Amino acid sequence: MAPKTASKGLQPILERQTVQDQVYAQLREALIAGAFEAKEAFTIAGLADRFQVSHMPVREALRRLAAESALRIAPSGTAYVPDLSADELEDITRARVIIEGATTAIAFDHLDDDDLAQLQAIVARHHASGLAGNTPAMTAANREFHFHIYRAAQSPVLMSQIENLWLRSGPYVRILSDRMEQLLKTALRDSFTAHHESVCKALAIRDADAFRAAMEADIRASHLLLRQLIAEATAP
Numbered sequence: 001m002a003p004k005t006a007s008k009g010l011q012p013i014l015e016r017q018t019v020q021d022q023v024y025a026q027l028r029e030a031l032i033a034g035a036f037e038a039k040e041a042f043t044i045a046g047l048a049d050r051f052q053v054s055h056m057p058v059r060e061a062l063r064r065l066a067a068e069s070a071l072r073i074a075p076s077g078t079a080y081v082p083d084l085s086a087d088e089l090e091d092i093t094r095a096r097v098i099i100e101g102a103t104t105a106i107a108f109d110h111l112d113d114d115d116l117a118q119l120q121a122i123v124a125r126h127h128a129s130g131l132a133g134n135t136p137a138m139t140a141a142n143r144e145f146h147f148h149i150y151r152a153a154q155s156p157v158l159m160s161q162i163e164n165l166w167l168r169s170g171p172y173v174r175i176l177s178d179r180m181e182q183l184l185k186t187a188l189r190d191s192f193t194a195h196h197e198s199v200c201k202a203l204a205i206r207d208a209d210a211f212r213a214a215m216e217a218d219i220r221a222s223h224l225l226l227r228q229l230i231a232e233a234t235a236p
Contacts, residue, residue, distance in 0.1 A: 020057035023047070024064055031070050031081070032166050033139060034173030041080035070167045081171050084230050089172060092165055093223040097216050099161050100150065104215040107152035108208045116203050119148060123200060127193045135180045138192075139173065145196055149215070172226050179229055195221060 027047075030036060047058045062079045065071040071079045082088075126141035143166070150162055184192075195218030202210035 019053050020060045023051055023053060023057050024061035026051075027061055027065060028070070028167060031065070031170040032143070032163075032173070033136075034170050034177050036081045036170065037174050038081055038084045038171040041074075041078050043078050065167075068164055068167060070170065082168075084171055084175065086227060086230050088168075089223065089226055089230065092168055092172075093219060096162075096165050096219050099158060099165065100146070100219060101212055101216045103150050103153045103155065103158045103162060105208065105212045106155065106158075107149050108203070108211050110152040110154065111149070111203060115148070115152065116200060119145060119196075119203070120200050122148065123193050123196045126196065130184055130192055133181055133184060135177045138180065139177060142196075145199075146215075149199075172230075175229050176222075176226060183225075 044055050044058050044062065047062075048055050051058065059077075062071060062073060066073050066079070069082075072082055073079050122141055122145045126138060126145065129135075129137035129141055147162075150159060153159075195214055198214035199211060199218070202208075202214055
């Protein structure tokens, strides 16, 4: 008779899964935030040492991220961040305008005066961070603003799609962050929160069309700036 191996108390397996999820979540968050540069590589051994875990949860986390197109894995097993591509940026932006625009429209009827006050507070923090040259805080405030609205749509399916698009946008967030200090010395200093302010104004007067249009305009404006930065970064 074969030994009984099935048990609700298989804690080592459950614990290992939890570690894998934690590694995956931290890497995913870092990628979305633009913590890694395009083409930056890291090994399973290096990440395992950093997280103080075995190789297996790191390997599985990297596979999950590769399946989401957030990373590439070389034949050697080394994972790396995809290179910058104007064509890919165009494709991501097109998808963002369609999906995030629709999600914004759905969210509109679920947002009330309390949400408006919270969004206005986020815009104020975003603006203050920009004036102070605090790029990480700017990036965090921008994301907080968008996702406050997207969560209001109460659509796990749409949210999953949006999160994947932001995940794949990580290298582009990084190049923007690297140039932000310089950009804030230009006319952008007085306008980088303009679209978010327009979103808030549209919500305040309950104009659904203007609300969606302002959000889509914000996405397109970021695309135009990033396209210029990519052209400069890849120029011979």
